[in-house]
Amino acid sequence: MAIPLSLNGKVALITGGSRGIGAAAVRLFVGAGARVMFSYEKAKRQSEQLVEALGSENCAALPCNLSGTDTAEALITATVRRFGRLDILVANHGIWPPEDAPVDHMPADQWRNTIAVNLDSVFALVKHSVAQMKRQGRNGAAAGHLVLVSSTAAQRGESFHCDYAATKGALISMVKGLSTELARDGIYVNSVAPGWVDTDMSAPALGDPKTRDKIFATIPLGRVATPEEIAGPILFLCTAHAGFITGEVFNVNGGAVLVG
Numbered sequence: 698m699a700i701p702l703s704l705n706g707k708v709a710l711i712t713g714g715s716r717g718i719g720a721a722a723v724r725l726f727v728g729a730g731a732r733v734m735f736s737y738e739k740a741k742r743q744s745e746q747l748v749e750a751l752g753s754e755n756c757a758a759l760p761c762n763l764s765g766t767d768t769a770e771a772l773i774t775a776t777v778r779r780f781g782r783l784d785i786l787v788a789n790h791g792i793w794p795p796e797d798a799p800v801d802h803m804p805a806d807q808w809r810n811t812i813a814v815n816l817d818s819v820f821a822l823v824k825h826s827v828a829q830m831k832r833q834g835r836n837g838a839a840a841g842h843l844v845l846v847s848s849t850a851a852q853r854g855e856s857f858h859c860d861y862a863a864t865k866g867a868l869i870s871m872v873k874g875l876s877t878e879l880a881r882d883g884i885y886v887n888s889v890a891p892g893w894v895d896t897d898m899s900a901p902a903l904g905d906p907k908t909r910d911k912i913f914a915t916i917p918l919g920r921v922a923t924p925e926e927i928a929g930p931i932l933f934l935c936t937a938h939a940g941f942i943t944g945e946v947f948n949v950n951g952g953a954v955l956v957g
Contacts, residue, residue, distance in 0.1 A: 713790030717896035769821035815864035876944030892950025
């Protein structure tokens with residue numbers, strides 16, 4: 698008998714939920730029984746269509762500029778106001794400046810902006826989510842789950858994108874420290890680290906035949922992931938099936954980065 702990945706009764710906040718991995722996660726989480734708040738920055742129409750398809754009783758969308766530490770608390774507050782609690786945070790949003798930037802030519806503004814979006818805002822989201830989860834106390838076996846979406850770039854670096862690699866590496870370090878810090882509170886902290894995924898963010902690279910061939914050559918499975926193939930592991934880490942997993946980096950990269 699198949700045992701479903703259930704999130705019945707849970708409330709999740711998924712950032713960057715209008716497209717790509719985020720939208721796939723929203724669909725899977727709602728399908729597993731969760732109620733979901735998701736944030737978006739610019740894709741209003743896509744967000745409205747997603748809510749319409751899944752039902753406003755199951756999910757809601759909120760525009761939010763997650764750059765720095767100032768907007769996260771309001772997003773958590775809105776989630777709790779809409780659905781009554783917060784059990785799961787999936788920090789999925791992020792930017793990847795598409796143009797190569799050698800470190801000696803990288804503009805300071807680019808460095809600061811990547812840090813603000815990919816790292817500072819995640820810190821603030823984690824801070825206020827954990828505070829809410831602690832106020833709620835334990836609900837069954839777990840008080841909460843945090844999943845921070847990192848990248849293969851966090852583990853092997855990425856030439857000409859040191860800003861992106863640094864932020865994603867920092868998320869993995871946060872997971873390692875927070876998992877031990879929050880274990881006594883029943884809050885699980887893990888990371889999913891995707892490789893190349895067929896999303897809007899990857900479209901410029903995957904749309905160039907030479908670059909695409911180089912990318913495919915580095916992936917033993919010979920293709921890039923679908924958004925659903927990343928969202929599935931994110932969902933798994935928030936279910937009871939992952940009840941003895943915390944502090945882990947779940948690599949989903951087609952064999953491209955064979956590290957622990």
